[in-house]
Amino acid sequence: MDKLLNGRIALVTGAAHPRGIGRAIVNALQAAGATVVGVDLPGAEGLSDIDGAPCDVTKPDSIKTLVDNIIERFGQLDIVVNNAGVGRGAADFMAISDEDWDVTFAVNVRGIVNVCRETIPHLIKSQGNVINTASLAGLGAVPGIPACYSASKFAVVGLTKQLALQYADQHVRFNAICPGSVETQMLDVSLKIIAEAENISIAEAREFESTMIPMGRSGQPEEIAHAAVYLASGMATYVTGVALPVAGGFPGGL
Numbered sequence: 001m002d003k004l005l006n007g008r009i010a011l012v013t014g015a016a017h018p019r020g021i022g023r024a025i026v027n028a029l030q031a032a033g034a035t036v037v038g039v040d041l042p043g044a045e046g047l048s049d050i051d052g053a054p055c056d057v058t059k060p061d062s063i064k065t066l067v068d069n070i071i072e073r074f075g076q077l078d079i080v081v082n083n084a085g086v087g088r089g090a091a092d093f094m095a096i097s098d099e100d101w102d103v104t105f106a107v108n109v110r111g112i113v114n115v116c117r118e119t120i121p122h123l124i125k126s127q128g129n130v131i132n133t134a135s136l137a138g139l140g141a142v143p144g145i146p147a148c149y150s151a152s153k154f155a156v157v158g159l160t161k162q163l164a165l166q167y168a169d170q171h172v173r174f175n176a177i178c179p180g181s182v183e184t185q186m187l188d189v190s191l192k193i194i195a196e197a198e199n200i201s202i203a204e205a206r207e208f209e210s211t212m213i214p215m216g217r218s219g220q221p222e223e224i225a226h227a228a229v230y231l232a233s234g235m236a237t238y239v240t241g242v243a244l245p246v247a248g249g250f251p252g253g254l
């Protein structure tokens with residue numbers, strides 16, 4: 001039987017870290033038959049383990065070179081997964097620095113804009129699709145999450161929906177995945193922020209977070225990656241402009 005993504009060429013950003021959501025998406029797209037180019041920051045841990053290239057999504061020139069190379073090598077681009085992201089800042093709004101705001105928006109929001117500008121012309125040709133990794137914190141205010149992160153992920157959801165609307169009649173789909181709490185290095189950072197804010201240990205912060213999740217546990221990166229395979233595939237040809245929570249029933253916040 002044909003695999004779901006046979007013959008598709010995919011680009012995944014933030015793909016390197018061995019425990020990351022991006023790496024799990026690379027593996028899942030490949031298992032579904034796609035050829036995947038994964039990119040991450042120059043020198044990022046794990047980058048040499050994947051068919052990938054260094055590319056900083058905040059640098060438009062570096063994205064142009066990357067996309068030109070993909071088109072030269074494969075002749076097409078069908079799937080773009082904008083997964084690169086940073087989590088930084090503090091749970092206390094007044095303790096978030098200008099640099100936290102600037103870096104968070106440069107990577108989480110403008111990074112997606114930069115990649116979309118360069119790839120959309122190719123996606124129109126292939127009638128492809130884009131998946132943006134947003135967050136449950138992009139749908140509601142979640143306790144302990146820095147406001148710069150939450151605001152950036154709301155922006156990702158808004159950007160996804162606006163692009164979905166603009167490009168619907170050219171048959172390019174745009175969807176967002178909104179993970180809740182997922183076992184990655186970023187969760188380690190997030191638990192540290194919660195622990196500091198609540199003056200509790202990391203273990204207590206983990207317990208605090210788990211009690212908010214109806215399924216009683218954080219997710220695994222693979223569980224997010226399976227949603228990406230579905231959205232990228234021909235099983236989702238009528239799905240666009242969606243911000244899909246993959247969060248174990250975690251209802252998000254306000």
Ligand SMILES: NC(=O)c1ccc[n+]([C@@H]2O[C@H](COP(=O)([O-])OP(=O)(O)OC[C@H]3O[C@@H](n4cnc5c(N)ncnc54)[C@H](O)[C@@H]3O)[C@@H](O)[C@H]2O)c1
Nearest residue numbers: 014017020021041056057083084085135179181182184186
């Ligand atoms: N882990 C969670 O609980 C969780 C929850 C909701 C959303 N997310 C989102 O999922 C995505 C993946 O996060 P993760 O948890 O796997 O953490 P991660 O830190 O392992 O992955 C993020 C990756 O993005 C890369 N990156 C950062 N800046 C970049 C840049 N300028 N250019 C290219 N790559 C860059 C990092 O090097 C890293 O490999 C992020 O967008 C994150 O905001 C994570």
